[in-house]
Amino acid sequence: MALGPSLDKLGTSALIRRILLAILIVSLTIGAGGVYEILRNRALETASNDARLLLTSAVAVTSFTDDEVFHLMNQLPPDKFYKQLVPFYAANAVFHRLRETYPNYIYREPALNPTNPNDRPTPHEVELTERFQDNPALKEIEGIRREQGKDFFYLAQPIKVNHQQCLVCHSTPDRAPAAMVAEYGPSNGFGWAMNDTVGILELSVPITDELRGTAELAATLAAGLLLVFLITYIALTTALETALVTPLQRLADAADAASRTTNEHVTLPNSGTRELRQLSSAIGRLNLSLRKSLRQLSGGAPPPPETPPDKKED
Ligand code: HEC
Structure with a gap:
């Protein structure tokens, strides 16, 4: 019953205003906030699907090179290194071409x-690489990162040395093809061991425009809700004030004054809605009959036949 005492002190207008404000806050939070969350999740889901599709195709290129192209190296002259046979070179090169059409998508294979x-x-x-190294069971990490004022959705997967054939080129320079060492040098990309997580595959999809569009939509919805609320608020409070609260206050004041005066003929205001006018007449009649009874009780002369001005129905 916490509302009881506070309701006692509250005027009708204040009560209605509080109810309307509560409705505004709830509808703004649920309406605009909910729509923002739904649209944002949808934008992220689309970005996640794009990223997964592109990352899967990059992985497909590496495994195709691994399975079907790499062994051709033995048939090539040993003094020349064909990097086209290297799985991660092939994936990078394919993606490089894809970026001619989709320049915003970024594919990386850092080690x-x-x-x-x-x-x-x-x-x-x-x-990200260290997180994969710390938790070998982790298959992928996705999230949002901000770079040069742009937001990107990223999807990353670990690169593990999962094949003995990787070690031909990534263990020690003397095991690697001499032509490769001549091209890349003897100090980078070596010293890897079987099952090491050496780097990551990462695909980044730009989402700045999608997030901005989502925020704009939610803001437009919030502005629309606010406008509708404002119109409702003004219309309701004005109608309430003129048709109910002011006439009711006038009636209450007049009834209060009538209860304190000895004057028998009091005029009560007769304005406002139908129910209020009904109440005013009823109070008028009540006042008259009360005074009649009081006069009879005090042994005065028999009351004059009197009818209140608006006592028509009786
Ligand atoms: C024939 C030698 C060779 C083999 C076999 C090979 N790589 Fe590489 N790898 C390279 C070269 C050369 C590059 C650099 C390619 C470029 O210029 O982008 C490279 C690049 C990479 C990269 C990108 C990061 C970096 O080092 O620049 C990763 C990751 C990688 N290799 C992992 C592997 C794994 C895992 C395997 C086994 C499945 C493997 N490699 C097999 C030679 C090889």
Whole structure:
């Protein structure tokens, strides 16, 4: 019953205003906030699907090169190194072509100790690699990162040395093809061991526009809700004030004054809605009959035949 005492002190207008404000807060939070959450999740889901599809195709290129192209190296002259046979070179090259059509999508295959200096990891990529190293059961990590004022959805998977054939080129320089060492140098991309997590595959999809569009939509909805609320608020409070609260207050004041005066003929205001006018007449009649009874009780002369001005129905 916590509402009881506070309701006692509250005027009708204040009560209605509080109810309307509560409705506004709830509808804004649920309406605009809910729509923002739904649209944002949908944008992220689309980005996640795009990223997964593209990352899967990059992995498909590496395994195709691994399975069907790499063994051709033995048939090529040993003094020349064909990097086209290297799985991760092939994936990078294919994606490079894809970016001619979709320049915003970013494919990366950074390693903590990379063969190609272009694959040196950023601090964010080092952090992801270390998370995969700390938790070998982790299959992928996805999230949002901000780079140069743009938001990207990223999907990352660990790169593990899962094949003895990787070690031909990534264990020691003397095991690697001499032509490869001549091209890439003897100090990068070596010293890897079987089952090491050496780097990550990461696909980033830009989502700045999608997130901005979502926020704009939610803001438009909030503005619309606010406008409808404002109109409702003004219309309701004005109608309430003129048709109910002010006449009721006038009636209450007049009834209060009538209860304190000795004057028998009091005029009560007769304005406001139908129910209020009914109440005013009833109070008028009540006042008259009360005074009649009081006069009789005090032994005065028999009352004059009197009828209140609006006592028509009786
Ligand atoms: C024939 C030698 C060779 C084999 C076999 C090979 N790689 Fe590489 N790898 C390279 C070269 C060369 C590059 C650099 C390619 C480039 O220029 O982008 C590379 C690049 C990479 C990269 C990108 C980061 C970096 O070092 O620049 C990763 C990750 C990688 N290899 C992992 C593997 C794994 C895992 C395997 C086994 C499944 C493997 N490699 C097999 C030679 C090889």
